[in-house]
Amino acid sequence: MLPNKAGLFISTESEIHNHYKHQASTMQLEKFYYDNKIVKMFAYATILWGVVGMLAGLLAAVQIYLPAANFNMPYTTFGRVRPVHTNAVIFAFVGNGIFMGVYYSLQRLCKARMFNDALSRIHFWGWQSIIVAAAITLLLGYTTGKEYAELEWPIDIAITLVWVAFGINMFGTIIKRRESHLYVAIWFYIATWVTVAMLHIVNSFEIPFSAFKSYSWYAGVQDALVQWWYGHNAVAFFLTTPYLGIMYYFMPKAANRPVYSYRLSIIHFWALIFIYIWAGPHHLLYTALPDWAQSLGTVFSIMLIAPSWGGMLNGLFTLRGAWDKVREEPVLKFMVVAVTCYGMATFEGPMLSLKSFNAITHFTDWTVAHVHIGALGWNGFLTFGMLYWLLPRMFNTPLYSKKLANNHFWIGTIGIVLYAIPMYWAGFTQALMWKQFTPEGQLKFQFLETVTHIIPMYVTRSIGGTLYLIGALIMVYNLWKTVAAGKLIENEYAEAPALPKVLETHGKQHWHRWIESRPIQMLVFSLIAVAIGGVLELVPTFLVKSNIPTIAAVKPYTPLELQGRDIYIREGCYLCHSQMVRPFRDEVARYGEYSKAGEFVYDHPFQWGSKRTGPDLARVGGKYPDSWHYNHMLEPQSMSPGSIMPSYTWLFDNPLDTAITPAKIRAMQTLGVPYEKGYDQLANADLMQQATTIANGLKKEKLNVAPNMEIVALIAYLQRIGTDIKAEKKIVAQLP
């Protein structure tokens, strides 16, 4: 055996190896090579997109207290930068991190090279092209308006194809493996692949009306349920299960200790995938979603503590008797904090799912703090730990500087603390201010006061984020020097006995073994296990009509309002403004009548939002004159002094694309919106008539605008939101 330049655990590894070789000597040893080059490619992509994603996050964070940091350009305004940030961090940074971890560990756990090198390359370049296309289209304003699923239909199709390539490559490797047992990490990878495929396809049902735009197949409450079923499980099966697989591989490897309890890992896996899929409705507590679905989401969310903490403890206890190594080894430091953050986030999640607690935290920055404990702590730090462990090994050289890695660790940790604490504080403060009444029974604070009050917290948050980014840049330098000092072992030599054609059985087999050695059955069972939760929640909402009472006064949008709504979606208004008045005293006092399920039946997609950086807009229609909206969109501070909303000047220069109106109407008709037959040809005449009325009204207030400008359409939409239900009251009042 050649001396290992990394110099880690050399004695134990060679001893084990000799033992293993002795055992294997009775069988024919097959010689093969692991593909390290593809792992390196994914590692570099992880680092690159990580930095890009963090930069986008920082830009968005600064704009919260400095709206002018949008450079007065649509492409760099919060509503478009925020989806770029979330998509880059989730699908580009963590996504490539998943593939890096899977491609490294799967080959070794299966004792086989990846199934097909060409598929590996297609997977890699396909995924990077998707990321680039995503960034460009999002900045151009092409978005579905559904959080974490913003990418439009051509990219959705590309994602499906690349995901299938990844699946074939992964299952191909599993099938041609030389190790009969499927280690726990592989189950997590399989569940990830299956569930993400299902989530992505179901949530991406949409009807295209142009080359880059589509409408969600579902409307209103149904769209909200499908979206948050997706959104929650994207967290579960993209940010959690693959990283748990990574934890179960890389943590024992880095500590050179077996996992604390293998039985616990089996229970952890099955319990987690069974329960996770049910918890989605906890994102919609106190909304117009049927109450039974909300309660179901809450119950399963609380049950999630058990498997989540089982997994966390299994990870931490793996270090039993090895805590001295944590002191020495930055890789383990990162992993320990990552797993601890996982534990914190998965305790907090169920707490946030309690209705009484959710009533305070929802729509506030608490949510932002919560996801960043997961993103910065769990995903970020586990990725950093993996990179620091992997790259020196693959380049056959020690890490350039442990000291720099330790500095990265501490700067990053302080960054997380400085990010999260101000956001918790801001969320709690703002929620209490929203709910504060004077002794006379009036709302104590204007919405804007509750925003300006927490601006210092926003500033501190961006400092925390900057520190985290600095830490990542230190890592880039450290890994750069490491890579420069070593040489990549592109194809790493390995040998293992072939998998026997007929697996030996000794007496009564363990029940789970039957599944473990059969990846296809495993795939099918995982799919069934996760489908059951989704199906039981979705089907009744589609079938049971009483869940969505229809309101006679609710009518489809006019063509101009529909166009305005698409501008609202394009500019990402939903990222700061909700359209959901919850049935609380303060919200009804502040915004108006609470939202009803029947109000959203023509909303493809729904726009309920999840965060109120600005006030709710569910009842904004008719609240202000057209001229107020005109001035407010042009210069928000002129109407609301101290507002942190950016100016949307381009809406005053861009003419509305009316050529697309008929296609939009036809798409809506396909989705069941009751426009009259042939209305697509009449729509633009109605559109111009309504636009002219609005423009004439503005002219009376000395605001000159051509009726064919985008701002007119947006005003039309804003004035429509939540007004139909008022007509209902008039109908009732007229009755004898």
Add this chain to the structure above:
Amino acid sequence: MSVIIVLLLASIGVASLFLAAFLWSVKSGQYDDEQSPPLRMLFDATLPDPLEVSASRENDATK
């Protein structure tokens, strides 16, 4: 739309069977080897590539 619902209901049927089988197997407590898999995954030391080893020997010989 109704086709989706039919497919979904069929899945519930299969899923219930799976759930029953899963619960049965857990209750019957058929756990066995939980010792060797977590240990075996630690055993993959980097081996010298025989091709590179022979190549370097040849290089040494020519020197």
